[in-house]
Amino acid sequence: MARALIIVDFQNDFTPGGALAVRDGDAIAGRIDELARSGGFDLVVATRDWHPPDHGSFAAAGGPWPPHCVQGTPGAELHPALDRALVDVVVDTGQEPDLEGYSGFEGTRLGELLRERAIEDVTVVGLATDYCVKHTALDALRLGLGVTVDAAAVRAVEVAPGDGERALAEIRGAGGTVT
Secondary structure, three states, X not given: OEEEEEEEOOEHHHOXXXXXXXXXXXXXXXXXXXXXXXXXXXXXXXXEXXXXXXXXXXXXXXXXXXXXXXXXXXXXXXXXXXXXXXXXXXXXXOOOOOOOOOOXXXXXXXXXXXHHOOEEEEEEEEEOXXXXXXXXXXXXXXXXXXXEEEEEEEEOOOOXXXXXXXXXXXXXXXXXXXX
């Protein structure tokens, strides 16, 4: 069975010091590196929030978030702790001003890429548990893939206390595994 590691939005703007920092977002680097180096995956994909400056999710456009991961800015780059040599493909998300882009599958070729590589099972890690990790995992389940979320390699925004745990419970309830 072919397996893929999907590293969701492990970017500078989502880690401490970034525009939309997730508390301890950089603390997952070691576990992500361990998984990517394990040899247990046939494909390693990194998704990258890659917003235009006028993205609809930004507060100035009526959205809930401050500007973050704007195309071509240092904040949009993958976190330096992620060894790019371990990443086979980078998939840019959220490029359309009117699409949230919470899922790595929304408006991208990720689903096609996984089918082309005959991937049947994915492990999802990255940021943030309660948004992009959750939506990516749920979309993978909808596509019929086996899904595991490695809880040691995710962190949540926690807009409301408990959002991260609720997201993991939702993934479990949809048929995914959380380890």
